[in-house]
Amino acid sequence: xxxxxxxxxxxxxxxxxxxxxxxxxxxxxxxxxxxxxxxxxxxxxxxxxxxxxxxxxxxxxxxxxxxxxxxxxxxxxxxxxxxxxxxxxxxxxxxxxxxxxxxxxxxxxxxxxxxxxxxxxxxxxxxxxxxxxxxxxxxxxxxxxxxxxxxxxxxxxxxxxxxxxxxxxxxxx
Amino acid sequence: xxxxxxxxxxxxxxxxxxxxxxxxxxxxxxxxxxxxxxxxxxxxxxxxxxxxxxxxxxxxxxxxxxxxxxxxxxxxxxxxxxxxxxxxxxxxxxxxxxxxxxxxxxxxxxxxxxxxxxxxxxxxxxxxxxxxxxxxxxxxxxxxxxxxxxxxxxxxxxxxxxxxxxxxxxxxxxxxxxxxxxxxxxxxxxxxxxxxxxxxxxxxxxxxxxxxxxxxxxxxxxxxxxxxxxxxxxxxxxxxxxxxxxxxxxxxxxxxxxxxxxxxxxxxxxxxxxxxxxxxxxxxxxxxxxxxxxxxxxxxxxxxxxxxxxxxxxxxxxxxxxxxxxxxxxxxxxxxxxxxxxxxxxxxxxxxxxxxxxxxxxxxxxxxxxxxxxxxxxxxxxxxxxxxxxxxxxxxxxxxxxxxxxxxxxxxxxxxxxxxxxxxxxxxxxxxxxxxxxxxxxxxxxxxxxxxxxxxxxxxxxxxxxxxxxxxxxxxxxxxxxxx
Numbered sequence: 100x101x102x103x104x105x106x107x108x109x110x111x112x113x114x115x116x117x118x119x120x121x122x123x124x125x126x127x128x129x130x131x132x133x134x135x136x137x138x139x140x141x142x143x144x145x146x147x148x149x150x151x152x153x154x155x156x157x158x159x160x161x162x163x164x165x166x167x168x169x170x171x172x173x174x175x176x177x178x179x180x181x182x183x184x185x186x187x188x189x190x191x192x193x194x195x196x197x198x199x200x201x202x203x204x205x206x207x208x209x210x211x212x213x214x215x216x217x218x219x220x221x222x223x224x225x226x227x228x229x230x231x232x233x234x235x236x237x238x239x240x241x242x243x244x245x246x247x248x249x250x251x252x253x254x255x256x257x258x259x260x261x262x263x264x265x266x267x268x269x270x271x272x
Numbered sequence: 273x274x275x276x277x278x279x280x281x282x283x284x285x286x287x288x289x290x291x292x293x294x295x296x297x298x299x300x301x302x303x304x305x306x307x308x309x310x311x312x313x314x315x316x317x318x319x320x321x322x323x324x325x326x327x328x329x330x331x332x333x334x335x336x337x338x339x340x341x342x343x344x345x346x347x348x349x350x351x352x353x354x355x356x357x358x359x360x361x362x363x364x365x366x367x368x369x370x371x372x373x374x375x376x377x378x379x380x381x382x383x384x385x386x387x388x389x390x391x392x393x394x395x396x397x398x399x400x401x402x403x404x405x406x407x408x409x410x411x412x413x414x415x416x417x418x419x420x421x422x423x424x425x426x427x428x429x430x431x432x433x434x435x436x437x438x439x440x441x442x443x444x445x446x447x448x449x450x451x452x453x454x455x456x457x458x459x460x461x462x463x464x465x466x467x468x469x470x471x472x473x474x475x476x477x478x479x480x481x482x483x484x485x486x487x488x489x490x491x492x493x494x495x496x497x498x499x500x501x502x503x504x505x506x507x508x509x510x511x512x513x514x515x516x517x518x519x520x521x522x523x524x525x526x527x528x529x530x531x532x533x534x535x536x537x538x539x540x541x542x543x544x545x546x547x548x549x550x551x552x553x554x555x556x557x558x559x560x561x562x563x564x565x566x567x568x569x570x571x572x573x574x575x576x577x578x579x580x581x582x583x584x585x586x587x588x589x590x591x592x593x594x595x596x597x598x599x600x601x602x603x604x605x606x607x608x609x610x611x612x613x614x615x616x617x618x619x620x621x622x623x624x625x626x627x628x629x630x631x632x633x634x635x636x637x638x639x640x641x642x643x644x645x646x647x648x649x650x651x652x653x654x655x656x657x658x659x660x661x662x663x664x665x666x667x668x669x670x671x672x673x674x675x676x677x678x679x680x681x682x683x684x685x686x687x688x689x690x691x692x693x694x695x696x697x698x699x700x701x702x703x704x705x706x707x708x709x710x711x712x713x714x715x716x717x718x719x720x721x722x723x724x725x726x727x728x729x730x731x732x733x734x735x736x737x738x739x740x741x742x743x744x745x746x747x748x749x750x751x752x753x754x755x756x
Contacts, residue, residue, distance in 0.1 A: 138309060138477065139733045140504040142755065151505035159513050173434055177442040194446040197528065201454040204521050205461065211513045212465040216495075218506045223496035231480035233499055234473075236309025236733070272479060272496060 104249050106242040107228060107267035108256040115260035116238040117146045122255045123240070126248060134241040138234040155214040162210020163203050170195075170202030228267040241267055294741055294748040300583055303395055304750065306736040307578070309729070315575035316474075316725045317481050322574045323722060334715040342708020346421055349701050354424045356701040362692045363684045367702035368422035369532075370676040371709065373550075374557070375415035376456065376529055377672060381558025382408025383463060383522040387515040395752060396587045398735045399579040402471065402728050403569055404562045408463040410716045411561075414709040415456065421705055448531045455528045459521055466514045469507060472497050474725040526554045533679065539618040540625075540683040543610065549602040556592075556599045556641065557672035560665035563588040565717070567658045567665075569726060579727045582656040589655030592668065596645040603641075621686040629696050630682050633674045640671030 110116040116135070123133055130148050135141065143150050174195035215221070233239050244252050256264045298304045307315075349356045358366040385404035389397035420426045432453050434443050443450050476497040479490035497503060530550035533541040543549070566588065570580040610618050625634045644667050654660045685694035720726075738753045 135501045136499050137504070138473070138499055139730050139737065140508060140755075141501070143501060143505075145755075148501070151502045153502075153505050153509050155506050155509040155513070159517075174445050177434065177445065181442045191446060194451070197451045197524075198445045198454060200524065201451070201458045201521075204517060204524075205454075205458040208458075208462045208465060208514060208517055208521075211510050211517075212469065215469065215506045215510045219495075219497075219503045221495040221497070222492075224491070225496075227496070227498065229498045234309075234477040234480045235313060272476075272491060272494070272498075 103243055104246055105228060105267040106244065106249065106252055106256075106264055107230065108240045108242060108252075108261040108264045109230065109232060110238045110240070110261055111236075112260075113141060113145060113238060116141075116240065119240055119256055119259050119261065120146050120148060122259060123242060123252065126244075126251055126255060128242060128244050128248065128252065132243040136229065136233050136239040136241060138236050141238065154218050155211060158214030158217070159207050159211040162213075163207035165210075166203040166206025167199055169206065170199030173202065174198040224272070226269040226271045228269055229272060237262070297741060297748060297750060300581065301739070301750065302399060302579060302581055302583070302732065303735045303739040303752075304741060306733070309733055312729050312732065313477050313481060315578060316727050316729050317478065319574045319576060319727075320478075320722055320725065321486075327718070327722075331715060331718055334711045334718070337711035338708050338715060340708075341704040342417070342712055345701050345704040345708065346417075349421070349705075350424075350426065358681065358698055358700040358702060360698075362687055362694050363681045363697050365680050365684060366422075366697075367677075367681065367699050367706065368418050370673070370680045371702065371706045372415050372418040372422070373529055373676045373680070374673055375411045375418065375709070375713075376526060377550075377554035377557040377676075378561050378669075379408045379411035379415065379459070379463070379558065380522055380526060380551075380554035381562045382406070382411075383459075383466075383518050384555055384558060385562055386466070387518050387522070390511070390515045391519070393754075395735055395739070396584055398731045399727050400562070400566050400569075400584060401731065402467070402724070403565055403726050405463065405467040406717060406720055406724070406726075407558070407561060407565060409460070409467055410713050410720075412456065412460045412463065413716070414713050416460070417709055417712075418705075419456075421702075448528065448535050451528045452532060455521075455525045459518075459525045462514070462518050462521055466511075466518055469510055469514065470728055470731065471724065472507070473499065473730045474728055477729060478725060523551055526550045538683070538687055539615065539621045540610070540679070540686070543606055545602060545606050545609070549606050552595065552598045552602050553672060553675060556595050557669050559588065559591050559595055560668035560672075563592060564662050564665040564669075567662045569721070571658065573721065573726070576727075579732065585658060585661050586652065586655050589649050589661055589664075592664065593645055593649035593655075596642060596649070596668070600642045617686065617688050621683060624686050625678055625682065628682070628685075630678070633682070634678055637671050637674040637678060640667040641675065644668075 108119060110119065120130075120133065120135075124130070133148075135146060135148070175190060178190050228241055230237075230239065240256070242252055242256075253264045357368065360366075382405040385397055386401040390401070420429060423429060432443060432450070434445075445451075472494060475490050475494040476499070479487060479494045482490055527547035527550065530546040534543055534546035536542060563585070566580055566584060570576050607622070611622060625631070645664055648654050648660060648664050681697040681699075685697065687693065734755065738755045740751055740753070741748045742751050743749070
């Protein structure tokens with residue numbers, strides 16, 4: 100099996116980073132082997148890459164459904180367990196809508212929040228490939244390539260305008 | 273420069289073109305005046321870590337007020353009983369409910385400024401969304417204190433939770449007070465999560481630029497955020513969901529607070545328009561409070577003059593004016609229909625509002641909520657004047673406190689049982705407790721300003737990337753790109 104290396108190329112601006120992505124494809128490094136890291140959100144479209152997969156919306160919808168069920172249970176279930184007969188009927192429908200709405204929204208938002216944690220694998224305090232310059236606005240390409248490509252990738256990145264290209268090392272954040 | 277809007281190559285070259293319109297635009301608008309990201313990061317970090325002795329003196333005084341006026345008075349009330357408050361027949365709800373509604377109202381500003389303006393992509397929001405979101409969380413904490421204080425036996429608060437308990441009863445979900453419990457807690461949790469999510473990249477920035485105990489804490493809070501495409505994507509989707517979903521929650525909270533009153537068949541309360549009237553009132557006090565906070569931040573924290581400019585005062589002033597008009601509209605609607613209804617008890621109450629012992633409060637409410645904002649905020653120069661804008665914001669909040677005072681203890685004096693009518697309401701220990709919560713709110717905010725980046729730097733930079741100046745003929749025109 101070919102040896103795989105991790106290279107970290109740092110760019111000052113978005114245009115050379117976008118060119119670098121194209122160049123990497125030409126060299127045979129596919130998008131799956133390139134991770135873009137930035138201090139400001141850069142959309143995939145800006146770099147000509149495929150949209151990222153995210154489950155956050157699914158988490159939100161699942162949470163909303165669970166919240167609705169909890170709301171229905173609280174609004175309709177608990178009066179059955181402990182009946183308080185009001186005005187000759189057990190449950191007036193309009194007040195239950197309030198309970199169901201609040202519980203649906205609450206669980207939906209909690210699920211969305213947790214969805215970010217699960218999808219992003221937060222919290223993650225293990226050492227990882229990163230340089231603090233990224234939060235100062237640099238754009239980093241974390242490139243996974245075979246050992247035979249390393250020199251070519253490094254040369255290509257520098258020719259496009261990378262500030263630095265180096266072997267990525269996992270460090271404590 | 274790092275990720276810069278390439279159409280802005282002369283961002284700091286206005287000295288040689290002082291009278292140029294383009295240079296004027298750059299001076300006026302933060303979004304057109306980008307600095308390198310590292311420089312902005314350094315400014316925000318320095319604003320957090322530069323603390324003078326005066327700051328700690330003020331914080332110490334506030335802490336003393338909190339200890340004595342809030343926790344001291346509350347503890348004394350618990351030991352002596354609720355009779356120390358102004359609660360008495362017929363004013364059963366006293367000032368605790370006034371202050372609950374007041375603080376819940378203030379809390380609406382964060383969501384309004386952050387979520388609604390995010391949904392509509394209003395760009396001037398960017399530097400102060402976090403300052404507004406912090407207000408939401410801290411104001412809701414004060415509202416919670418008022419509710420707990422009003423309970424009297426606060427250690428039985430868990431009776432509000434839908435859990436089996438020794439009473440063998442479940443809470444009644446058909447009660448507006450129970451809806452309140454659900455809505456305020458939903459809003460508190462949602463707004464705290466909404467505060468935290470966009471804070472993560474700034475905490476990572478702070479982690480990268482700090483040392484010692486600060487680095488340890490920021491490292492934990494930043495959760496290992498690096499800024500990968502995937503992390504940004506998840507964050508962006510979540511923020512969009514939050515921005516859209518938290519708005520109906522915000523509307524529901526103050527609508528439900530209004531239902532605490534409106535579902536009762538009492539003169540002055542039983543009104544179908546109370547829901548939107550309360551919501552607009554909340555926005556009125558909340559946005560005015562945001563204006564005040566933004567001015568204080570701008571003039572007391574280092575480097576904030578770069579991030580918060582006169583354009584922001586102007587925009588907030590316009591919002592205050594429009595919301596004041598909305599409040600007047602709903603107030604008049606509410607008043608008009610009750611006045612036209614011909615119900616004798618309602619007539620007596622309306623007369624009591626205007627000509628009773630607290631009549632001056634009713635007139636003060638109209639002057640501070642309507643007359644003053646309308647007379648002042650139409651003027652661009654006055655909107656941009658921090659002293660004037662702060663004063664109007666303060667007066668609006670006094671006016672909104674007066675509105676809640678009229679709705680709760682004053683309106684409780686006149687009911688459908690004339691033998692239970694009162695004439696005057698005498699506040700008690702709620703007053704020091706309220707003063708304590710005001711001090712607590714300011715103290716929390718001051719401490720947060722030492723620890724949390726109050727300006728979302730990544731959002732500011734994102735906005736600066738999207739803005740540029742194009743020339744149509746000889747006229748420079750601001751253009752905004754859709755980056756998402």
